[in-house]
Amino acid sequence: MSGTHCAACAVLIEQILAEQANIESAKVFLSSRQVTVIGIFSESPEKIAEELSKLVQSHGYAISVEKQTNDAQLGDFAYAVPIAAAVIIAFLLLQKAGLTSLITSSNVSYGTAFVIGLIASVSSCLAIVGGLVLSLSASSAKEGGTWRTQTLFHVGRLGGFFILGGLVGLLGNSLHLGLTANIVLSVAVALVMFILGVNLLDVFHFTKRLQLTMPARFGKHVMNGSTHDHYLAPLLVGVGTFFLPCGFTQSMQLYALSTGTFMQGALTMFVFALGTFPVLALLSFGSLNIAHKPWKGIFFKTAGIIVIALALLNFTNALATAGVVNPLFNF
Amino acid sequence: MHMNTQTIVSLAVSVALVGWAFWIVSPKSSTGSEGTTIPTAIVVDGTQIIDIRAKGGYSPRRVVAKAGVPTVLRVSTNGTFDCSSSVVIPKLSYQKFLQPSGTEDITIPAEQAQGTLQGLCSMGMYNFQIKFE
Numbered sequence A: 001m002s003g004t005h006c007a008a009c010a011v012l013i014e015q016i017l018a019e020q021a022n023i024e025s026a027k028v029f030l031s032s033r034q035v036t037v038i039g040i041f042s043e044s045p046e047k048i049a050e051e052l053s054k055l056v057q058s059h060g061y062a063i064s065v066e067k068q069t070n071d072a073q074l075g076d077f078a079y080a081v082p083i084a085a086a087v088i089i090a091f092l093l094l095q096k097a098g099l100t101s102l103i104t105s106s107n108v109s110y111g112t113a114f115v116i117g118l119i120a121s122v123s124s125c126l127a128i129v130g131g132l133v134l135s136l137s138a139s140s141a142k143e144g145g146t147w148r149t150q151t152l153f154h155v156g157r158l159g160g161f162f163i164l165g166g167l168v169g170l171l172g173n174s175l176h177l178g179l180t181a182n183i184v185l186s187v188a189v190a191l192v193m194f195i196l197g198v199n200l201l202d203v204f205h206f207t208k209r210l211q212l213t214m215p216a217r218f219g220k221h222v223m224n225g226s227t228h229d230h231y232l233a234p235l236l237v238g239v240g241t242f243f244l245p246c247g248f249t250q251s252m253q254l255y256a257l258s259t260g261t262f263m264q265g266a267l268t269m270f271v272f273a274l275g276t277f278p279v280l281a282l283l284s285f286g287s288l289n290i291a292h293k294p295w296k297g298i299f300f301k302t303a304g305i306i307v308i309a310l311a312l313l314n315f316t317n318a319l320a321t322a323g324v325v326n327p328l329f330n331f
Numbered sequence B: 001m002h003m004n005t006q007t008i009v010s011l012a013v014s015v016a017l018v019g020w021a022f023w024i025v026s027p028k029s030s031t032g033s034e035g036t037t038i039p040t041a042i043v044v045d046g047t048q049i050i051d052i053r054a055k056g057g058y059s060p061r062r063v064v065a066k067a068g069v070p071t072v073l074r075v076s077t078n079g080t081f082d083c084s085s086s087v088v089i090p091k092l093s094y095q096k097f098l099q100p101s102g103t104e105d106i107t108i109p110a111e112q113a114q115g116t117l118q119g120l121c122s123m124g125m126y127n128f129q130i131k132f133e
Helices: A007-018 A045-057 A074-096 A110-122 A125-142 A147-171 A179-201 A216-223 A232-243 A247-259 A262-290 A296-321 B005-025 B027-034
Strands: A023-029 A034-039 B042-044 B047-054 B062-065 B071-077 B086-089 B094-097 B102-108 B116-121 B127-132
Touching: A007 A023, A007 A034, A007 A045, A074 A296, A074 B005, A110 A125, A110 A247, A110 A262, A125 A147, A125 A179, A125 A232, A125 A247, A125 A262, A125 A296, A147 A232, A147 A247, A147 A262, A179 A296, A247 A262, A247 B086, A247 B094, A262 A296, B047 B062, B086 B102, B094 B102
Parallel strands: B047 B071, B062 B127
Antiparallel strands: A023 A034, B042 B047, B071 B102, B086 B094, B086 B116, B116 B127
């Protein structure tokens, strides 16, 4: 088998194969990249492999009788590393550029909320929200997820901001986490990003056993909302982004809170989330689009490097917030 | 599965460039380029008042204050929607999301006005330092 990277791939392939009428069972062995299929066949093994390959081809996998040699294309790194470096440098310099001073009004109209959203999506929030979106969508695209998974995520995010923003306005209480919960959440998000980033690099076939993988259950739910009935997971992840430690989200909440009504609070947060949508949509639908291009290998490695860098940035920032280390950055 | 020259060169150049960009955003270079003198806190009626503006970061980033004096850290926001509006001071276990515009007084008791107090925004992107001497 080629193209398999994680527990979610195994689940997907097993389910696709098991759906066939003549196949009794299918079991994927990730460590050896093999699949054992039990069923009734009349063709030669080569022909069977070819037929089965067709079933999983659309998801980027291939099945053959001969064992695949390690195809981690290290040559891709010649392109991926400089591209990732350019993106990271652009990100760091963008933070230095002082975009936040563009916001001059302290009175928030819906137009201002939208602009704040736009700025937020390229500012510090990009490291955590954008990084998470990139890692999830690139991984999802790599696992054969479709536009539906990505759309559900965005629907969840926009809808979640509307409803939670409304609640903030109605109840007059902002929904944010305490200091410790914030740090724990940041570390958890950094860890998820790191694992997804390492998997995106696709260089650890030879240490498959040591490779960090998402538990199959989690992977199945988050990545493959499209192939199964788990519409809920990407939707909930989208809603969950409301609580990510992004300064902009929190100060918008404080404003939403001051409006005092459900509708105004809801619209403020919704319009803010709408402002962050273009960049986040570019990240998620862009990943999906590129996943079918010939140079997808370069893209996934580039995304992997960027995601790992952002994961480390978030991790050191979380440690600094906890007072464990001194801040490494001052933008 | 060997690394060719192209890969090695691109790797080296990339690492050098990223290193340079990190140097630009490291706290050291930013304090060095910002100014020559470090502002000192003023004492009014036995209370030390430190003014810090929060918008797209904190300014001033370093303040020198007297140790062992009851201190008020006055953080002012003005149309601040970025990370710097959520102030965290790990040593004091302090976290607060400030109003987009206004001032917030953070009281530091005399016994805690010692050493270096590090403050930062909740995502850790921006920070400030108060040196009690």
